[in-house]
Amino acid sequence: MGKTLFEKIWENHKVKTLEDGTTLLFIDRHLIHEVTSPQAFEGLRLAGRKARHPELTFATMDHNVPTKNKKDIKDLIAKQQIQTLEDNCKEFGITLYGLDSELQGIVHVIGPELGLTVPGTTIVCGDSHTSTHGAFGALAFGIGTSEVEHVLATGCLLQTKAKTFRITFNGELSASVTAKDMILHLIGVIGTAGGTGYVLEFAGPAVQALSMEARMTMCNMSIEAGARAGLIAPDETTFNYFRSQDRNFAPHGTALETAINKWKTLVSDADATFDRELTIDASQITPQVTWGTSPSMVTGVDGVIPGPNDVKGLSPRDVESALAYMGLKAGQKITDLAIDVVFIGSCTNSRIEDLRAAASIFNGKKVDPRVQTLVVPGSETVKRQAEREGLDKVFLAAGAEWRDAGCSMCLAMNPDRLTNGQRCASTSNRNFEGRQGTGGRTHLVSPQMAAAAAIAGHFVDIRNWK
């Protein structure tokens, strides 16, 4: 019987299945950031252990980094966390793209840029959005700090084999509908626990039509459906990502073509079976806007705020408490919601194509003066590219702020945050209570939808934008 893509990567990395049924899985890339690693390094030191594969381990700083002046960290505890990462990388011989590096950025943005992310590898990071790298057909997932320590010490991770779940997107997306809308729509259908215990594989013509960056947006939010990993089989789009530009740690030239011949085997066989399958008609997907405090609380931009009994899979009490937190009433039209802040950035939507898409909306227009608009590139590399293309000038002319690379307002661990009661159209990945700042109200959308909301001062249907 045929194998799924997940099973192929799993087999290639299986060191040993232990007596208790768990598997030691070899890890090809270990990415590290400042927030979830200090306790892991401390554990190694206390046990007198070394990093087994420092050459496969790469670090950067992103969560705590201020985006106005990176080096001016006023929060002393954040500063200590950043200093600790520098010290730990030095002590354990790990490559760091620190605050001085022109390659610094959000860990899930720089991994692919640097060619650390290649098809068929296993990639982990102490961050749930590690699922992003699955866009390349790499098995990539978030781990906790104890597991970070385990990978540092052993080069492996203990895993029980996940089940497989293929989601096939048939048809073609409508104009102005994006990968962000596809993944939000899917989460709305299967819920935030619909993918728990599974590795998702995204397939079908509407997925194959996506660029690499759009695929990253999609895989990024697999975790919001409860799945630790999302996968897309590598194809010509993937191969051209490497052919079009030399990516530091990925193969180049003839070595690349040899690698591509191997990567071509990284597909689910025609006769492979999945534990669960779902088909979605991509042509029916509308621009999505979340209205609640969980990514599954989502509807189309032409929709209304639901009532407590209108949401499948959620208790009326949970819906009521989400509406109370969000300051919303059942029946309100999404397009009537006024916005205070717009955030364009995060590991979900901060790559060059996202910025181009936002700039195409801002071009020649002005942000509503009541709206604070932040545009935050995912990496210093993205920032330079955007400035070469003059996108920064478009944002600034429209009245938006143009910042340095970092996680910024996605998670409010740095100075960028919402204040109590502020309503935000955000291209990030989580609309949890307080995620973007205590009392802040987050609506997740695509970059185009966020830019249009900044100009109009409220949500607008991007399909009717002129």
Place this chain on the structure above:
Amino acid sequence: MEKFVTHTGLPAILWRGNVDTDQIIPKDHLKSIKRTGFGPALFANWRFEADGKTPVANFELNQKHFAGANILIAGNNFGCGSSREHAVWAIVQDGYKVVIAPRKGEGFDAIPGFADIFRNNSFKNGLLLIELSEADTIQLKESVEAAPGKTMTVDLANQSIVFGDSKLAFSIDAAVKKKLMGGLDDIGLSLLEDAAISAFEKNHDAQLVRA
């Protein structure tokens, strides 16, 4: 890691679905480089007013009869969202030993009791997660509501929860059970496989090109 064999303690109820790790430990409490001191940050934004000190009167876990609780009965999909292990550290360091949550529904529409990464993190810190059927969880929750202040015994060896006259069986992954009961450290165990890891490394291409 401390061994978990059996635990008798006071249960508390937080009957909300999809409690994410941003709520379990809000981001303002993630900047420590230590592994301790997270207990007071547990549910900080729900537990305390904006001043960070005054208890929110109507928050479930601030109810008097839950004071000193160390077994938590929660809603489905507990621990979803961020991979932050700080969430588990906060729960454990606030004194909890066990979290019980329901598996709702059947088949593909089922919503599990716990999120994946949270589950892994819990077992690595000796925190026992028990997933019960929705009916069993509701029955247990209602019994606890009817008898405030009464203790519960969770017996991992026999896989049972005893509360008053009622006894509920639960299932658990055998590997997890063994590690919890032995207080076993994963890293130490994995390093015993050094020969297997070395043999694998010899024949494996990690696809990293160094200029």
